[in-house]
Amino acid sequence: MSYDFLWHIALILLSTKVFGLVTRRFQMPQVVGALLAGLLLGPAFGLNLLPSDSEMIEQLAELGVIVIMFSAGMETDVRDLKKAGKSGFIIALLGVLLPLFGGAAVSAWLSPTDDMLQNFFIGTVLTATSVSITVETLRELGKLQSRVGNAILAAAIIDDILGIIALTMITSLSGDGESMGMVLVKILLFLLFCAVAYVVGVRALDWYIHRAKDRNLRRYPIAAFVVCLLMAFAAEEYFGVADITGAFAAGLMIGATKKAGYIASKFEPVQYLFLAPVFFASIGMSVVLPKMTTELIVFCVLLVVVAVLSKWIGCGLGAKLCGFSTRECNQIGLGMVCRGEVALIVANKGVDIGLMPQELFGPVIIMVVLTTILTPILLKMAYKGETETHLQERSFGMRREDLENLDIVTDRLLKQEKEMKHQ
Numbered sequence: 001m002s003y004d005f006l007w008h009i010a011l012i013l014l015s016t017k018v019f020g021l022v023t024r025r026f027q028m029p030q031v032v033g034a035l036l037a038g039l040l041l042g043p044a045f046g047l048n049l050l051p052s053d054s055e056m057i058e059q060l061a062e063l064g065v066i067v068i069m070f071s072a073g074m075e076t077d078v079r080d081l082k083k084a085g086k087s088g089f090i091i092a093l094l095g096v097l098l099p100l101f102g103g104a105a106v107s108a109w110l111s112p113t114d115d116m117l118q119n120f121f122i123g124t125v126l127t128a129t130s131v132s133i134t135v136e137t138l139r140e141l142g143k144l145q146s147r148v149g150n151a152i153l154a155a156a157i158i159d160d161i162l163g164i165i166a167l168t169m170i171t172s173l174s175g176d177g178e179s180m181g182m183v184l185v186k187i188l189l190f191l192l193f194c195a196v197a198y199v200v201g202v203r204a205l206d207w208y209i210h211r212a213k214d215r216n217l218r219r220y221p222i223a224a225f226v227v228c229l230l231m232a233f234a235a236e237e238y239f240g241v242a243d244i245t246g247a248f249a250a251g252l253m254i255g256a257t258k259k260a261g262y263i264a265s266k267f268e269p270v271q272y273l274f275l276a277p278v279f280f281a282s283i284g285m286s287v288v289l290p291k292m293t294t295e296l297i298v299f300c301v302l303l304v305v306v307a308v309l310s311k312w313i314g315c316g317l318g319a320k321l322c323g324f325s326t327r328e329c330n331q332i333g334l335g336m337v338c339r340g341e342v343a344l345i346v347a348n349k350g351v352d353i354g355l356m357p358q359e360l361f362g363p364v365i366i367m368v369v370l371t372t373i374l375t376p377i378l379l380k381m382a383y384k385g386e387t388e389t390h391l392q393e394r395s396f397g398m399r400r401e402d403l404e405n406l407d408i409v410t411d412r413l414l415k416q417e418k419e420m421k422h423q
Contacts, residue, residue, distance in 0.1 A: 005056055009278070011049060012057075015041055016277040029137045029376040034277055038284025039369065050285045057282055062243070064279030065132045067271050068230045069244040072135045072144065072153065073251015074264045078198075079250070080150045087322035088154025091315045095155065095336050096162045098314035099126035102306040107360075110299045115322050121170050121355040125364055126307050127163045130340025130372070131156035132244065134277065137376040138335070139160075141383055148328050152335040155315065161187055161335070167346060174355055183240065190239035194249040197231065209258050217259075221266040224254045242342070255389045283340065287369050292362060298338050300363035307367050308374065311337045331382045338375035339368045 019033030041049040051057065103123030108116070134152060138144040147266055168183040199386075209220070228250040235246025292300065316333030324332065349363045350356030356364075 005054070008050060008054065008057065009060075011041065012037070012281045013274070013277055016169050016281050018275055020295050027380070029140045029380055031133060031136045031140070032373060032376050033282055035133075035284050035373055036279035038281035039287055040284070040374075041281075042285035042287060044287040044289050046221075050281065051287050051314070052288055057278065057285070060275065061279040061282035064271075064275035064277075065244055066228065066247040067267065067275050068132050068135060068279065070232075070247040070251040070254075071264065071267055071271060072139075073253075074255035074260055074267075075144055075250040076150065076153060076252060076255060077138075077145075077389050078252055078256060080145075081154055082148075082153040084147075084150040087151055087324075088318065089158050090338070091151060091155040091332060092158035092162055094318040095129070095159060095311055095315035096127045096166065099307065099310040099373035100166060102126065102310040103303070106299070106302050110295070110302065117170065117174055118355055118357070121192075121350050122303075122360065122364075123268070124163070124166050124170050125343050125350065125356075126303075126310060126367075127159070127166055128339050128342035128346055129156050129159045129311070129336050129341045130335075130338050132279070133338045133340055133372055133375055134335045134379065135278075137379050141380070143383060148324075148331045148335070151319065151322075151324070151328075151332055155318075155332070155336060157245060157248065160245055160342075161343075163346075164240065167349075170355065171349075171353065174353065180394075186239045187241065190241050192236060193234065193239070194246075197249070198256070201227065202256045205257045205259075206252070217262060217381060219268075220259045221263050224263045225267075227254065242332075283372060284369070286344070287365055289362065289365065296359065296363055299360070300366050303363050303367050304370050307339065307371055308337055327382075331379065334375065334378045334382050337371050337378065339371045343368050 015037040016034040018031035019037040021033070023033035023036070024030050038050065039045070041047055043052045100120070100123040103126035104116075104119045105123075107122035108120040131152065134156075135144065138146075138152070143149055164183065164187065165180075166245050168180055172180055205223070208223075212219070231246040231250040232243040233246070235241040236243040236247075254260060257263075312333040314333070315336040316329040319332040320326070320327040326345050343364065347356060347361060351358055351361060
């Protein structure tokens, strides 16, 4: 048995923290530093201090993004999310259509293929949105529970569904995917599953909390995490929807219970001390830059430009149609720019079924890396001038010191309760 994983995890935690502090000194979100740590210490720049093919790191990273979205769900009020539903759909729709046709146009103009189906697959890659980076950035800025934050979350969920539909249409036309009808049925069943789970879950958990009468508070975070993992598994395995969407739905459920604040406070240490750094570093670690010809470099530059502008303009225009201010439109559009691991998954599928030439995979990787790094930087700039929020503020408006004090108070109450019982 190799124990290299201990060295790798230690290096990830140390490097992400150091780079995070450096980027913070330059008034940038710390998540940018974590991304750069994985990029610089991985194979992209030849250091190879962190492995790009570690299955354990990949699984920990997946668990990290699940916990990030679960925490985001706990911080989101369902009523606010419902209000953002209509605007979220319009934002997501325009945020899918513009990248789809923009990417197809760039591919048709510059790529080595004349197959329109392959060109539209490049556009499909650009439709993806990885909202986990945006969520972490908004949380650092203290803006996750804002009107803009709710709109981005609603749009991201709908964007995921629309992206699945677009991918299914392209793969079905090529003869290598599920039928369109079956995918739509699965999506509808997933939405029904989430609605039933929310209603039943909230009532069941509140009943259990009332019955238990706070005898052992530590059981609540364990039960919540089990719900999160089960819903993430069900979303991916049975409905073909991203596991982070299932985790977010589980977070909405837990966030509506009476112990939401306490449960969220218990997730913060494991998220920020371990899982989140591994996830952000893994994105940079996975980058292996291929050899680039002049034609591919030009294609790559245009692909990045279209990737940024199509989401920024598309989602921003959708927000404008829904009555958001120009400043809010700018923030929403930039919040949807990040592609992250979602685009890489779609691109890998395209290579496997022959819908995307292998030589175009390099530009797609560069596009993903640049949009992932640019999104938190651009979001920080978009919020410049608004009320300053300390970067250490975390979920439910509490600072780390407040959460530690909450733990101390809770432990004291438990001890007092035990002493009263003995008396």
